Amino acid sequence: xxxxxxxxxxxxxxxxxxxxxxxxxxxxxxxxxxxxxxxxxxxxxxxxxxxxxxxxxxxxxxxxxxxxxxxxxxxxxxxxxxxxxxxxxxxxxxxxxxxxxxxxxxx
Numbered sequence: 001x002x003x004x005x006x007x008x009x010x011x012x013x014x015x016x017x018x019x020x021x022x023x024x025x026x027x028x029x030x031x032x033x034x035x036x037x038x039x040x041x042x043x044x045x046x047x048x049x050x051x052x053x054x055x056x057x058x059x060x061x062x063x064x065x066x067x068x069x070x071x072x073x074x075x076x077x078x079x080x081x082x083x084x085x086x087x088x089x090x091x092x093x094x095x096x097x098x099x100x101x102x103x104x105x106x107x
Contacts, residue, residue, distance in 0.1 A: 004078030012068045017056045020064045021045040024071065032070035041067070 001009075012020070024033060024041045033041075044060060047053040056064060 002078075002080050004074040004080075007078055008072055008074050009069065012065055012072060015068075017061065017064070018045065018048055020068055021048070024064065024067055033067055037067055 015023070021041050021044055025038060025045055029038060041064065044053075044056065044064075048055075055061075
């Protein structure tokens with residue numbers, strides 16, 4: 001797990017149950033979440049809003065967090081760069097700009 005994934009997971013872990021459910025049920029929906037999951041999350045959210053449930057169970061919370069991991073993006077600044085590779089000698093001698101066109105239309 002890289003630093004970007006750790007930051008995303010920490011962010012998700014700090015969100016309230018209702019905030020996570022809001023994230024997963026808002027429009028437009030991400031294709032990573034199935035329609036069955038969306039309906040289940042909407043039911044959980046309605047239960048919480050109606051006051052019949054104060055919070056999610058541990059299993060519900062784990063399911064919601066796993067779904068959120070599929071939806072919440074990792075910022076590009078947090079994605080590690082690959083290994084630096086030396087530029088091949090052949091590519092070092094290329095011109096800086098393409099050749100200019102002459103008045104005849106040929107380079």
